[in-house]
Amino acid sequence: MRVVFKYIWFLGMLLSTAFMYAQVDSDSIDQERRFTLRGSVIESETQDPIPNVNIEVNGGAYTTTDFSGEFRIQAKRGDELIVRHKDFETVYYTILSNERITVKVEPNEEEAKYKQKKFSRSNPNEFKSLIDSAETYLKKDAKRSIQFIESALIKSNSAKENAESYEVLGDIYMFWKQYDLAVSNYRISNQNMKTSIVKLKLAAAYKQNNNYQESIETYKEISKRKLSNWQLVQLYEGLGDVYFLTQSHQLSIDNYQKGLALAQKHLITPKITDLNSKIAQVYNVKGESLKAEGYFNKSMKLANTQNKKRAIEEKIKVADFQSTNNNYSSEIALRKEALEDINDIAYDSILDNASPLTSQKQNYKIGNAFALQKDYENAIPYLEKSIEEADSKEDLIVQKEATRKLHEIYRDAGQFDKALIAYQSYVELVDKLYIKKEQEISQAARFSKDIVSKQNRILSLESDRALTESQFQLTTEEAKRQKLIIYSLIGGVLLLLVTAFLMFKYIKQQRFANNLLALKSLRSQMNPHFIFNALNSVNSFIASNDERTANKYLTDFSLLMRAVLENSEEDFIPLEKEIKLLELYTKLEHFRFQDKFDYTINIDESIHVQDFVIPPMLLQPYIENAVWHGLRYKKTKGHLDIMITQTKSDEIKITITDDGIGRQKSKALKTEHQQKQNSKGMGNIKKRVSILNEMYKDKVDVLVDDFKDEEDVGTKVIVTLKKD
Numbered sequence: 001m002r003v004v005f006k007y008i009w010f011l012g013m014l015l016s017t018a019f020m021y022a023q024v025d026s027d028s029i030d031q032e033r034r035f036t037l038r039g040s041v042i043e044s045e046t047q048d049p050i051p052n053v054n055i056e057v058n059g060g061a062y063t064t065t066d067f068s069g070e071f072r073i074q075a076k077r078g079d080e081l082i083v084r085h086k087d088f089e090t091v092y093y094t095i096l097s098n099e100r101i102t103v104k105v106e107p108n109e110e111e112a113k114y115k116q117k118k119f120s121r122s123n124p125n126e127f128k129s130l131i132d133s134a135e136t137y138l139k140k141d142a143k144r145s146i147q148f149i150e151s152a153l154i155k156s157n158s159a160k161e162n163a164e165s166y167e168v169l170g171d172i173y174m175f176w177k178q179y180d181l182a183v184s185n186y187r188i189s190n191q192n193m194k195t196s197i198v199k200l201k202l203a204a205a206y207k208q209n210n211n212y213q214e215s216i217e218t219y220k221e222i223s224k225r226k227l228s229n230w231q232l233v234q235l236y237e238g239l240g241d242v243y244f245l246t247q248s249h250q251l252s253i254d255n256y257q258k259g260l261a262l263a264q265k266h267l268i269t270p271k272i273t274d275l276n277s278k279i280a281q282v283y284n285v286k287g288e289s290l291k292a293e294g295y296f297n298k299s300m301k302l303a304n305t306q307n308k309k310r311a312i313e314e315k316i317k318v319a320d321f322q323s324t325n326n327n328y329s330s331e332i333a334l335r336k337e338a339l340e341d342i343n344d345i346a347y348d349s350i351l352d353n354a355s356p357l358t359s360q361k362q363n364y365k366i367g368n369a370f371a372l373q374k375d376y377e378n379a380i381p382y383l384e385k386s387i388e389e390a391d392s393k394e395d396l397i398v399q400k401e402a403t404r405k406l407h408e409i410y411r412d413a414g415q416f417d418k419a420l421i422a423y424q425s426y427v428e429l430v431d432k433l434y435i436k437k438e439q440e441i442s443q444a445a446r447f448s449k450d451i452v453s454k455q456n457r458i459l460s461l462e463s464d465r466a467l468t469e470s471q472f473q474l475t476t477e478e479a480k481r482q483k484l485i486i487y488s489l490i491g492g493v494l495l496l497l498v499t500a501f502l503m504f505k506y507i508k509q510q511r512f513a514n515n516l517l518a519l520k521s522l523r524s525q526m527n528p529h530f531i532f533n534a535l536n537s538v539n540s541f542i543a544s545n546d547e548r549t550a551n552k553y554l555t556d557f558s559l560l561m562r563a564v565l566e567n568s569e570e571d572f573i574p575l576e577k578e579i580k581l582l583e584l585y586t587k588l589e590h591f592r593f594q595d596k597f598d599y600t601i602n603i604d605e606s607i608h609v610q611d612f613v614i615p616p617m618l619l620q621p622y623i624e625n626a627v628w629h630g631l632r633y634k635k636t637k638g639h640l641d642i643m644i645t646q647t648k649s650d651e652i653k654i655t656i657t658d659d660g661i662g663r664q665k666s667k668a669l670k671t672e673h674q675q676k677q678n679s680k681g682m683g684n685i686k687k688r689v690s691i692l693n694e695m696y697k698d699k700v701d702v703l704v705d706d707f708k709d710e711e712d713v714g715t716k717v718i719v720t721l722k723k724d
Helices: 013-023 109-114 126-136 142-155 159-175 179-192 196-208 212-221 229-245 249-265 269-286 289-305 308-324 328-345 359-372 376-392 396-412 416-470 475-543 547-567 575-592 620-631 663-669 672-696
Strands: 004-010 035-043 054-057 062-064 070-075 080-085 088-094 101-106 597-603 638-648 651-658 700-706 715-722
Touching (some): 062 070, 126 142, 126 159, 142 159, 142 416, 159 196, 179 196, 179 475, 196 229, 212 229, 229 249, 229 269, 249 269, 269 289, 269 308, 308 328, 308 359, 328 359, 416 475, 547 575, 575 597, 575 638, 620 638, 620 651, 620 663
Parallel strands (some): 035 101
Antiparallel strands (some): 004 101, 054 062, 080 088, 638 651, 700 715
16 A cells, blocks of 8 residues: 655644744754654554654654654754655655644555645644643743643543653653652653653653662663664763762763764764763863863864854863863963853843853952962952942842952952951841842742642542542452552652652751851851951050050951951851950950959869860850940949859850949940840840750850849859750
8 A cells, every 4th residue: 555645734833832932042052952853653544653654853863653653853943854654755844843743644546646745734632732731831830831741641541641741740840850759750651651761861860869879770771772873872971970970980981982982973063062071071070180171172172163152151161170270371261251252142142140151150250260369450350340240130149259259359468448348248248148048948948849739639640540440440450450559559658758758858958058047147247346346446546646556456356357257157166266266355355445344264174175166256245245335334443254164074154244334224324226236236146046056956055144233233144055
């Protein structure tokens, strides 16, 4: 029977318009533009599938139709699709989008003379339409895409359609970085129908979910004979990625080299560039810089022959390589070239703040490279430019890092006034970033909750389907069906438990991270007030023409400031170090108010101070309050006493007492603004102690009370510190 090609129907006319609009991006690299084209070849009259039809794309991909007449092949817009079979004339068609196509042929000998290939659109069946809709919304709206999959599963009539539904569901979760759910759905798809494409996706999902051994095993199980050239390159690249993550560097290089040889043989240009770059990265990690540089040179030359965006990406990778090897001049030159190219593509490409191709990131890294060379004159303009651009694009992370680096440069250059301004800006940015991170965590939690809810509905739908089908089976088959249902329900419950455990673990980790960020923010708030008071002291000495005293005070203050900044990133520091800081700080305060008080610091000789740790800057505010709000207003000369004693083998008590005017009188003397500022300072300490006790199980206890029953009642602060 001779068959003549009649026409190709394109599915989803309304969906294709939206999809093509989303896909148009002239600067995207070839790999990003590739998609999986789905289609089928059937007879027009009988609707019977035609197996073993040769399907080829001029870019090198090749496959055949399966027993159901369907095929899937990697392609991109503009490729030419070639359909060959012994019973009809070869068909050539230019691919315009990734919408599903159906090739219908009919046995009609009289029409053979026309030899014209007719392409037309038809309405898809309901299931295929739902799958296409899910793929269209995959990158835009996860919830809506999942809803289409849910509807497709209801319409599914075979294991093959079930497999396709769960595969697309896995693709959705993979894109939205829900890797554990992606793994689950790819596995379900593979259970319904085993295909090499799904196994490739499953192996990649295992890798992203940090199941490295499972990923390696899955890659090795895939039959290489069933893969197209492009897929085989993907397999070797994926294996290389997993071995790199597990630090099996030689195995990683071996697999990358296999993929590179195959890509070069079949002229798969995007992969040639990618694999040269990845081999260079592995050699760099191994410490073989010369080999790494050679492969990076190759990848840069190849990237320059592709589109500009890909060339920029490779320049930035090579610049990072030069940075790790301290070749700052080469790094700066590459980043400047990349910066010019980024400005060129800025009008045509939308780059979010997470992209490494943003101008603010490159300006920051150029400034950082100049700073590492001690070339502060060139570093400052780039950092200022980075801060300005990051502010306009609301990139708080880069703005914060650039501001911190600017503060360090001014500090190292001795420009303390500018350093202080930069540091204050840095503190404000830390607070803003903390608030933003809290909002992002809350949004991510809501998104994850919705996703898990929809996944549970789909699992429930699958269970209901199994229950319904079991009612129509014979008695001998019914027992088997019931077992399958029970196992499915148990699997669903286990999946729910695992998902709940992972969510609980994730929330716990995020809470701990939030506490660390809050502590850092609270610690950073202590420093500006402390620096401000000390600089006021220096100013007063200078104003009174007491230059020698000011110089001496400033020398001691710089030692204290250096120690405070060194400890500002730590949750706890050794008690011995904190005691030295207190001695230096108290000495400075006494130096300024010699006529107001004397002080003593007593440490029990039996205490092993090296066995205890304490939060930095915890005691200093209490000493500051004692001097500034108690002893300073006392009519006679007062006394400040700091005593450290050991009450238990794992506990010490730090007592700070003064015979000043007391808290009530001090409060009465303050202005409204001073009361507010003091309230904030004490609130800061309470928050720090509360967070530390939550994280480290009641490690610190603070008690504040009156010292004695006299006119000048004074103040007593008792800090109890427990050993780990």
